Amino acid sequence: MPLITPPRRLPVGLIGSILLPVLFLFSLMAGTVSIPAAEVLNILVGKETSDPVWQNIILDLRLPKALTAALCGAGLAVGGVLTQSLFRNPLNGPDVIGLTSGAGLGVALMVSTGIAGSGALSLTSSAFAGSSLTFLLISRIARSFSANSLLIAGIMFSAFASSIITVLQFYSGAEELQRYTLWTMGNISSTTWEDIPWLAGSVFAGIFLALYSSKGLDAYDLSTGYAESLGIQTSRLRRSVLISAALLTGSITAFCGPITFVGIAGPHLVRVLSGGNTHIRLIPYSALAGSILVLTCDLLSSLPGPGRFLPLNAVTALLGAPVVIWIIYRSYQKP
Amino acid sequence: MEALLETSGLSVGYGKHVLFKDLDLKVNSGELICFMGPNGSGKSSLLRTLAGIQKAISGEVSYNQSHERSKFLSVVLTDRIGNPGLTAEEVVAAGRIPFQDWTRKLSAEDISIVNDCMKLTGCSGLASTKMEWLSDGQRQLVMLARALAQSPKVLLLDEPTAHLDLNNRVEVMNLLRSLCRSKGLSVMVCTHELDLALQTADCIWLSGEDDQLITGVPEDLVLNGAVDRIFKLKGFTLKTGKLEHQISELQSVSVEGSGFGLLWTKNALERKGYRIAETSNNHIAVVTDGENISWSIHHQTCHSIRELLAILQE
Numbered sequence A: 001m002p003l004i005t006p007p008r009r010l011p012v013g014l015i016g017s018i019l020l021p022v023l024f025l026f027s028l029m030a031g032t033v034s035i036p037a038a039e040v041l042n043i044l045v046g047k048e049t050s051d052p053v054w055q056n057i058i059l060d061l062r063l064p065k066a067l068t069a070a071l072c073g074a075g076l077a078v079g080g081v082l083t084q085s086l087f088r089n090p091l092n093g094p095d096v097i098g099l100t101s102g103a104g105l106g107v108a109l110m111v112s113t114g115i116a117g118s119g120a121l122s123l124t125s126s127a128f129a130g131s132s133l134t135f136l137l138i139s140r141i142a143r144s145f146s147a148n149s150l151l152i153a154g155i156m157f158s159a160f161a162s163s164i165i166t167v168l169q170f171y172s173g174a175e176e177l178q179r180y181t182l183w184t185m186g187n188i189s190s191t192t193w194e195d196i197p198w199l200a201g202s203v204f205a206g207i208f209l210a211l212y213s214s215k216g217l218d219a220y221d222l223s224t225g226y227a228e229s230l231g232i233q234t235s236r237l238r239r240s241v242l243i244s245a246a247l248l249t250g251s252i253t254a255f256c257g258p259i260t261f262v263g264i265a266g267p268h269l270v271r272v273l274s275g276g277n278t279h280i281r282l283i284p285y286s287a288l289a290g291s292i293l294v295l296t297c298d299l300l301s302s303l304p305g306p307g308r309f310l311p312l313n314a315v316t317a318l319l320g321a322p323v324v325i326w327i328i329y330r331s332y333q334k335p
Numbered sequence B: 001m002e003a004l005l006e007t008s009g010l011s012v013g014y015g016k017h018v019l020f021k022d023l024d025l026k027v028n029s030g031e032l033i034c035f036m037g038p039n040g041s042g043k044s045s046l047l048r049t050l051a052g053i054q055k056a057i058s059g060e061v062s063y064n065q066s067h068e069r070s071k072f073l074s075v076v077l078t079d080r081i082g083n084p085g086l087t088a089e090e091v092v093a094a095g096r097i098p099f100q101d102w103t104r105k106l107s108a109e110d111i112s113i114v115n116d117c118m119k120l121t122g123c124s125g126l127a128s129t130k131m132e133w134l135s136d137g138q139r140q141l142v143m144l145a146r147a148l149a150q151s152p153k154v155l156l157l158d159e160p161t162a163h164l165d166l167n168n169r170v171e172v173m174n175l176l177r178s179l180c181r182s183k184g185l186s187v188m189v190c191t192h193e194l195d196l197a198l199q200t201a202d203c204i205w206l207s208g209e210d211d212q213l214i215t216g217v218p219e220d221l222v223l224n225g226a227v228d229r230i231f232k233l234k235g236f237t238l239k240t241g242k243l244e245h246q247i248s249e250l251q252s253v254s255v256e257g258s259g260f261g262l263l264w265t266k267n268a269l270e271r272k273g274y275r276i277a278e279t280s281n282n283h284i285a286v287v288t289d290g291e292n293i294s295w296s297i298h299h300q301t302c303h304s305i306r307e308l309l310a311i312l313q314e
Helices: A012-029 A037-044 A052-087 A099-113 A120-144 A147-171 A174-184 A196-212 A214-220 A224-229 A234-256 A262-274 A279-301 A312-331 B043-050 B088-099 B108-120 B136-149 B166-183 B194-200 B218-223 B226-231 B259-271 B305-313
Strands: B003-014 B017-023 B026-028 B032-036 B058-062 B073-076 B154-158 B186-190 B203-206 B214-216 B252-256 B282-289 B292-297 B300-302
Touching: A012 A037, A012 A052, A012 A262, A012 A279, A037 A052, A052 A147, A052 A196, A052 A214, A052 A234, A052 A262, A052 A279, A099 A120, A099 A147, A099 A174, A099 A234, A120 A147, A120 A174, A120 A234, A147 A174, A196 A214, A196 A234, A196 A279, A214 A224, A214 A234, A214 A279, A214 B088, A224 A234, A224 B073, A262 A279, A262 A312, A279 A312, B003 B043, B017 B043, B026 B186, B032 B043, B032 B166, B032 B194, B043 B154, B043 B186, B073 B136, B088 B108, B088 B136, B108 B136, B136 B154, B136 B166, B154 B166, B166 B186, B166 B194, B194 B218, B203 B218, B203 B226, B214 B218, B214 B226, B218 B226, B252 B259, B259 B282, B259 B305, B292 B305, B300 B305
Parallel strands: B032 B186, B032 B203, B073 B154, B154 B186, B252 B282
Antiparallel strands: B003 B017, B003 B026, B003 B058, B203 B214, B282 B292, B292 B300
16 A cells, blocks of 8 residues: 655654764864864763863863754754745745844844944844844734735845845944844854753744644645635644744844754755655654754864854855755656 | 535625625535536635635534534635645645644554545545646546545535546546435535536536525526526527527538437537528438448438538538
């Protein structure tokens, strides 16, 4: 009996759950000072190490960074799945609902007016304020309009926000300009142990909410009418999907800046490689894929040599775009 | 008979635009209803309202069932599938959603229902094909299988045969009728296929005259002229079931013969505008000899109707 197993199906879940810990370990080992795997594991389980400096490097620098990378990737990829399904457009990333631009606007405003000090936390709170306000605005629109007009509203808001940012940039000094520009490049290395619980909390809450909506999204994949006839209240579904996408994008953008591309590439990789469309699998697989992507990109961003790092956003697209194009080219050929 | 779906004072439409007003309808168990009417007369809107997808302006729809609507009512809509990357099988399996928990794990029963429904509509071979690669007709068969997989007692279909070939059209209508008979389903089909509707429906709903529905047994609606009135049929006499050709007075022919040969010869002559008379200078004899048919006219013998028409035109 042929069933529910499309052809060309890779055990994506299995591959992902092997690859993720391996990459995670790699990212703890690699850096200006390379540390052997055995020592890394010793430090992680709290055993004595031959070099106490290594312990500091791992626990204070690399571990928070690697955790941030994994959380960011997971959250952005799930955000991508949600917005792609909600707007029925495979090209959507989680930034289409305008949250990223809102966060950007928040940061630009605070930086250029000098309200945001030099600390990382103030950037975070500016971004969070920006994206939260945007979310309130967008969800007000979502209450009374269809998914399509919500998409247009999101795009319009992004355009509106970026022109305000341009005006602000025009009037701001070199130092402010640099701070803002650095923020837009995406950065996962400035999170501290104090930030991690917040980031992890919102990413897990967002993913959990997404899983909760997954059955509804399967029905929504057919059409709004079919979903209603299958007993799904589509307006409620839209609201919970929007909240979950906002939670994921808003918090990640606040802590790490706008990280592009992972939200599009992660879900696409999973859809093509696994051949399945059921959200209860699509969501966790995409989370794995997103974590793997960001960890890989982070490893690659340190390639230029000791002390120099490529901006994360440059690497995500540089690596991701050709891969995605190749995979889509392969899969969209008629069998 | 048990009514599975009933409306009382139901008004359908959008805001101030009222399509139907104060409808009191009844859909009985085991009944196949064909809903006909011109484009834009509100067939789809009424169907969506009966299915609970669209809000009624006033009045209500009741189902006479104890569990949730999605467990006994399913639909085939004209909606485009939002995610064209879904495989046919995934779409049919989506029909089981009301019976699944959040893990969407398919039980052995779910799997056999999905397979049976695909077999029933003849789309088992398409199981792992993506919806975007299917033809419009194949897609309709898949959507029908999906609706059946929802184990409905009430089935509402919006033009389910619009893209099907003649064979599949008849097969789908027969399938629907046999489901009504054997399982006591109530089926309501919006359709433009007058001939199929007249032959298969137990009851016909007609829309398009005002904000009311005309309902009745098909034959009654033909005989009392309701169908003619609604469709303003041009050149088609429904009572004889034939197209009425505009007869030119130019030429008359007389035909003798029997069987299918005679039938189709007359068909061709009427289409070309000849008047068929008892006697005429143009006398055609249709000679049937086993499988072979020939025509003789003016002492000439033709072997096809094309030749015959050519001689007549000279």
